Amino acid sequence: MAMPTLDDVAREVGVHPSTVSRALNPNKAALVNPETRRAVEEAARRLGYRPHMGARGLQSGRTATVGVVAADLGNPFVTPIIHGLTAALEVAELMPVVAETQDEHERFVRILDHMLSRRVDAVIALAARAGDRHILEEAARATPVVIAARPLPGCDLPQVVHDDGAGARLVVEHLHDLGHTRVAQLRGPLDVANFDHRAKAFTAECQARGIVEVEVPETGARPTMQEGRRVAESLLRQSDRVPSAIFAHNDLMAIGALGALRAMELHVPDDVSLVGYNDTPMTDLVAPPLTTVHYPSREVGVAAGQVAIALLQDEEVDDVCLDPRLVSRESTQRAR
Amino acid sequence: MAMPTLDDVAREVGVHPSTVSRALNPNKAALVNPETRRAVEEAARRLGYRPHMGARGLQSGRTATVGVVAADLGNPFVTPIIHGLTAALEVAELMPVVAETQDEHERFVRILDHMLSRRVDAVIALAARAGDRHILEEAARATPVVIAARPLPGCDLPQVVHDDGAGARLVVEHLHDLGHTRVAQLRGPLDVANFDHRAKAFTAECQARGIVEVEVPETGARPTMQEGRRVAESLLRQSDRVPSAIFAHNDLMAIGALGALRAMELHVPDDVSLVGYNDTPMTDLVAPPLTTVHYPSREVGVAAGQVAIALLQDEEVDDVCLDPRLVSRESTQRAR
DNA sequence: CTGTTAGCGCGTTCAA
DNA sequence: TTGAACGCGCTAACAG
Numbered sequence: 001m002a003m004p005t006l007d008d009v010a011r012e013v014g015v016h017p018s019t020v021s022r023a024l025n026p027n028k029a030a031l032v033n034p035e036t037r038r039a040v041e042e043a044a045r046r047l048g049y050r051p052h053m054g055a056r057g058l059q060s061g062r063t064a065t066v067g068v069v070a071a072d073l074g075n076p077f078v079t080p081i082i083h084g085l086t087a088a089l090e091v092a093e094l095m096p097v098v099a100e101t102q103d104e105h106e107r108f109v110r111i112l113d114h115m116l117s118r119r120v121d122a123v124i125a126l127a128a129r130a131g132d133r134h135i136l137e138e139a140a141r142a143t144p145v146v147i148a149a150r151p152l153p154g155c156d157l158p159q160v161v162h163d164d165g166a167g168a169r170l171v172v173e174h175l176h177d178l179g180h181t182r183v184a185q186l187r188g189p190l191d192v193a194n195f196d197h198r199a200k201a202f203t204a205e206c207q208a209r210g211i212v213e214v215e216v217p218e219t220g221a222r223p224t225m226q227e228g229r230r231v232a233e234s235l236l237r238q239s240d241r242v243p244s245a246i247f248a249h250n251d252l253m254a255i256g257a258l259g260a261l262r263a264m265e266l267h268v269p270d271d272v273s274l275v276g277y278n279d280t281p282m283t284d285l286v287a288p289p290l291t292t293v294h295y296p297s298r299e300v301g302v303a304a305g306q307v308a309i310a311l312l313q314d315e316e317v318d319d320v321c322l323d324p325r326l327v328s329r330e331s332t333q334r335a336r
Numbered sequence: 337m338a339m340p341t342l343d344d345v346a347r348e349v350g351v352h353p354s355t356v357s358r359a360l361n362p363n364k365a366a367l368v369n370p371e372t373r374r375a376v377e378e379a380a381r382r383l384g385y386r387p388h389m390g391a392r393g394l395q396s397g398r399t400a401t402v403g404v405v406a407a408d409l410g411n412p413f414v415t416p417i418i419h420g421l422t423a424a425l426e427v428a429e430l431m432p433v434v435a436e437t438q439d440e441h442e443r444f445v446r447i448l449d450h451m452l453s454r455r456v457d458a459v460i461a462l463a464a465r466a467g468d469r470h471i472l473e474e475a476a477r478a479t480p481v482v483i484a485a486r487p488l489p490g491c492d493l494p495q496v497v498h499d500d501g502a503g504a505r506l507v508v509e510h511l512h513d514l515g516h517t518r519v520a521q522l523r524g525p526l527d528v529a530n531f532d533h534r535a536k537a538f539t540a541e542c543q544a545r546g547i548v549e550v551e552v553p554e555t556g557a558r559p560t561m562q563e564g565r566r567v568a569e570s571l572l573r574q575s576d577r578v579p580s581a582i583f584a585h586n587d588l589m590a591i592g593a594l595g596a597l598r599a600m601e602l603h604v605p606d607d608v609s610l611v612g613y614n615d616t617p618m619t620d621l622v623a624p625p626l627t628t629v630h631y632p633s634r635e636v637g638v639a640a641g642q643v644a645i646a647l648l649q650d651e652e653v654d655d656v657c658l659d660p661r662l663v664s665r666e667s668t669q670r671a672r
Numbered sequence: 673c674t675g676t677t678a679g680c681g682c683g684t685t686c687a688a
Numbered sequence: 689t690t691g692a693a694c695g696c697g698c699t700a701a702c703a704g
Contacts, residue, residue, distance in 0.1 A: 003452075003455070003478055005680095005681055005682085006681065006682065006683095007681080015690075015691090016690065016691050016692080017681090017682085017691095018682095018683080018684085018690075018691065018692080019689085019690060019691080021682065021683060021684090022683090022689095022690090025683080028683090031689070031690090032689070032690085033689060033690085036689085036690090048474075048477075048478070050449070050452050050453045050478075051453055051681090051682080052394075052453070052455060052680095052681050052682070053453045053454050053455070054390045054393050054394050054399060054454070054455055054680095054681080054682095055394050055680075055681035055682045055683090055696090056681080056682055056683075057390050057682095057696090058388075058390050058391050058394060058680095058681080058682075058695095058696045058697065058698090059681085059682050059683050059684080059695080059696050060682090060683075060696085061696080063390065073409070073415050073418065073419070074412070074415045074416075074419070074617065076410070076412055076618075079409050079410045080410070082409065083409070083410070086436070095433075095435070095450065097431075097433050098434055099431070100422070113386070114431065116339075116386050117386045117387055117388070117389045118389050118390070119339070119388060119389070119390055138384075141384075142339055142384070142386075255618075255621060258621075281410065282412075282591075282618055282622075285591060285621075285622045285623075286618075286621045286622060286623070287621070287622070287623030287624075288623075341696090341697055341698085342697065342698065342699095343697080351674075351675090352674065352675050352676080353675095353697090353698080353699095354674075354675070354676080354698090354699075354700090355673090355674060355675075357697095357698065357699060357700095358673095358674085358699090361699085364699095367673070367674090368673070368674080369673060369674085372673085372674090387697090387698080388696090388697050388698070390696095390697080390698095391680090391696075391697035391698045391699090392697080392698055392699075393680090393698095394679095394680045394681065394682090394696090394697080394698075395679080395680050395697085395698055395699050395700080396680085396698090396699075397680080673704100674703100674704085675702105675703085675704080676701100676702080676703075676704095677700100677701085677702080677703095678699105678700090678701090678702105679698100679699095679700095680697105680698090680699095680700105681696105682695100682696090683694105683695100683696095684693100684694085684695095685692100685693085685694080685695105686691105686692090686693085686694105687690100687691085687692080687693100688689105688690085688691075688692095
């Protein structure tokens with residue numbers, strides 16, 4: 001069970017441990033006699049030697065590890081981000097270590113703490129809420145931090161995000177084109193900047209186009225199906241005249257709203273049009289297939305990974321902001 | 337950017353590093369003067385000291401880390417497993433480190449290698465295929481290995497699995513009850529034991545009940561939507577008389593098959609009944625909601641985590657095998 | 673109660 | 689081309 005060490009290999013071959021170290025290090029291998037080198041490699045293989053990255057990190061100050069803080073892995077929207085991240089980090093031989101906050105601040109703190117204890121070479125935060133800003137900035141004094149997917153306004157850390165305002169405006173434009181004049185939005189938690197931006201841009205664009213926005217008192221505590229359903233129910237309960245179109249702040253909430261509408265025997269899109277956000281995988285499969293705003297998840301992941309790498313190499317980095325795109329499917333139709 | 341060390345804290349307080357070490361270690365804190373202890377704690381907080389887990393691990397031989405090898409995080413079926421795992425490991429203050437094989441053997445090898453280099457305290461393999469057995473057994477000589485979710489027949493490592501044969505029999509029973517007499521199965525890759533077991537049990541149970549099984553020549557190379565669609569198309573192309581019910585080896589493949597059927601203008605369940613497997617989150621939302629076999633993902637994750645912990649404490653462990661349960665929804669109906 | 677010493681596995685000096 | 693010595697940050701063992 002005990003792993004062999006450099007010393008074990010050295011003893012086996014009859015050379016000094018440093019020689020083994022050199023022979024096994026691609027950069028320094030040239031400095032060693034080809035013959036001893038082969039002998040070392042052979043012995044290492046035979047003994048099943050593997051470098052001890054912890055020990056190496058102690059020496060080098062690097063762990064070849066990047067901490068990734070996600071909010072909820074159960075949200076299929078994050079998987080492509082992580083895929084992109086992994087692919088980007090792979091080229092620098094960095095390994096992502098993923099943890100979930102479940103959108104609880106206290107867990108966020110614990111996770112960040114843990115990652116700093118682990119001495120990750122960088123942190124990529126996909127789960128930032130307004131209240132997390134302080135600890136993120138604090139962490140940034142110890143290790144490079146990249147804010148991605150969820151913007152953190154007024155924060156100087158490098159950010160890789162997406163234009164949520166533009167996305168919300170695309171939605172209003174789409175509904176306007178379809179002739180809707182009375183709409184509502186199901187808001188996600190507003191301390192997540194994406195939702196705040198979507199909410200404000202949606203309202204502003206409605207006003208600009210002369211569309212009536214029905215106020216929804218409730219806001220989703222988390223961007224989940226359950227909350228989407230709850231907020232939709234509160235809308236349907238309070239307003240005597242149901243809007244002809246509803247914009248949910250993400251696809252999960254839209255699907256929850258679908259349930260609420262169905263329970264009220266309201267048909268989508270005949271009675272009310274419904275729009276989501278993110279273009280989450282599988283949202284084209286629900287009934288009806290959801291009109292949504294495409295969020296470039298994989299690209300955000302790749303860019304965030306690249307920014308992290310650049311930071312590690314002390315390069316200057318610019319913030320990245322990617323564009324949305326409306327995906328029109330069957331959950332929206334012309335207003336009657 | 338440089339993190340403070342024990343020595344920094346010691347210098348600050350004017351004591352020896354070991355004293356700081358003791359003061360900060362909950363187990364040994366009692367051995368230290370309450371006054372100095374408070375002074376140490378204060379200085380540590382002020383300096384932003386965090387223990388260096390790498391260094392600690394070098395000393396203790398433990399990293400407080402468990403490697404988790406998944407096949408595909410994009411498959412929503414695995415998320416609950418990882419949640420369960422995380423919850424179970426949390427009580428022992430272990431952190432999962434997740435990596436994806438994408439069902440490629442070469443990646444599996446690389447990942448395992450990397451994890452051993454990291455000296456994870458244990459490995460939990462959720463992605464095992466028949467061809468991975470050798471390297472898993474080899475890894476097990478270096479660190480505890482738990483096989484979970486995907487069984488590895490004829491392998492002595494501890495396993496946490498589920499009775500796939502029973503699941504397949506539930507499907508046949510369900511179809512039989514509905515009066516189906518001509519059925520087919522869309523098989524996943526047979527070097528994943530789950531699919532092999534499902535395939536064999538399905539065939540055997542059909543024979544036992546006098547149901548005709550239409551042979552499908554193709555097998556899914558991976559258990560994905562794309563492959564489900566491809567295999568379904570091969571079935572629909574070759575057989576002049578379409579079976580009245582189809583069993584897809586998992587929900588993703590079932591959804592792919594749905595696309596193929598739709599393209600042929602075959603309606604589910606009116607023209608053909610369709611059954612999936614896993615009860616993947618969101619499969620109740622597709623149109624029509626999918627009849628499927630519930631796979632206890634979270635429970636498998638929890639059990640696998642507990643087995644890993646037991647192994648770390650040198651306890652004896654028994655294999656775990658959990659039961660399936662049929663979830664009847666709208667994609668199946670009585671045969672006409 | 674606290675200081676000293678040694679060593680975990682490795683890479684990086686500096687010599688030979 | 690190789691060896692010897694040191695230190696990365698920490699904890700365990702032993703003194704005092």
